[in-house]
Amino acid sequence: MKFLVVGAGEMGRWFGGAIAAHAAETDAGDETDVAFADTDTEVARAAADAVGGRAVSLSTDERFDAVCIAVPMSAAESAIERHAPTAQRALVDVTGRMADPVAAMREAAPHRERVSLHPLFAASNAPGNVAVVIDESGPVTDRISEALAAAGNRLVETTPGEHDSAMETVQAGTHAAVLAFAAAAEDVPDGLTTPIFEDLSAVAEQVTGNSPSVYAEIQATFDGADRVAEAAACIADADDEEFERLYREASDAIRDASATTEKENR
Template sequence: MELLVVGAGAMGRWFAESVADECELAFADTDPAAAADAAAEIGGRAVSLDTDDRFDAVCVAVPISVVEHAIAAHADKATRALLDLSGVMAKPLAAMATHAPDVEHWSLHPLFGPANAPGTIAAASNNAGPVTARLRKALEAAGNSLFETTAEEHDTAMETVQAKTHAAILAFALAADDVPDEFHTPISEGLFSLVDQVTSGTPQVYAEIQDTFEGAEAVAAAARELADADPETVERLYRKSRR
């Protein structure tokens, strides 16, 4: 099976490496050198973004802000299946249905960074088939655990799992003062550790998540409610926050 990976960044390379035993690989990227480097590292070949070649499957591994454009631009290169790894599902699946209605559609969200692979992958499809089944088998053979969801369920969950979570951690980082290590509690150490983990990533990724998913305003409103609360209200909110 021939697979074209559009986007030779970290996620595109992770996916290609995970399914390499099942596929003949090709890479395309806005930076041709990145595509060539991925091909040399993982195997396969580099092709131009405007190649006329056709592939059994095309995987779009690009940022959220350009995923719909990339699907529209490369859908006609897929003869059997089209998939994305952008991290949002409703819009990519809708774009696949519009631009490649006759092939299999699959939207994947690896819930981890490539450095932490393998891990859990959310998967949604409005037109599954043998190609996506084969790719699923390869991902599972690489140690990943896939679970089925819908685009709506996934995108709603990301409001909490990503937008609210990142907003809370980054807001704490912006508000926190430096304190000597000996003053830290297990809770504060844990929170600062999360700050270090989040801020070691790529700012563009976090900016796109905040732009895509609602949630940050709810975190800000909750923080304001706590800041304005009297002791009795804090106790009530504390009890409410228990899950």
């Protein structure tokens, strides 16, 4: 089976690597071909070398069983439209947004298998939860799911609307809160920290250690940062009584969210 990954960045390599590794562990190893295409040919070659695949041109007229779109969110729809004809059986995306890519895949490939995937982690932290929207299933996308599950990932089925709404909190709001803390923090003398400060500093270090363009795309795509700013302003301006009310509301919200997550994980 032939796979083409359009976009040889972090998520493209993650996807191609999972497909190649699963093939190597099964009797499909000699029959699986993973190719990468990217605007930077050297990046495509490096990704191909890493998984034992090959690099092809973005303008290739070769046909593949499955094409995975692994480009930035802002380029997803145009990439889907451009590369859909290359996919003979299945079209997949790992761009991070779901509503618009799913609609674009449905329009560009109405008679093919279609799945949207969102790994909810950096590739260096894999495996983890992978959000999945199955728009049209079949043997090719089933094999992709098997490969991701075999790598230790937990596949979480969702809908485009549910996913994109959740990302307002999970990504846009969370990143805004962490970056705001990092931007506002001042130097603290050694020994005058608390466990909470140290934990949040570690999270901030993790967030700020990546490409800023990825986080900029998330903020441009999803709402959520504005609610964090409004909440911070309310806390900063609150008197004692108002602060206690906000504190209780936050406690209740976190408790409810934790209970829901625990129930879903059972």
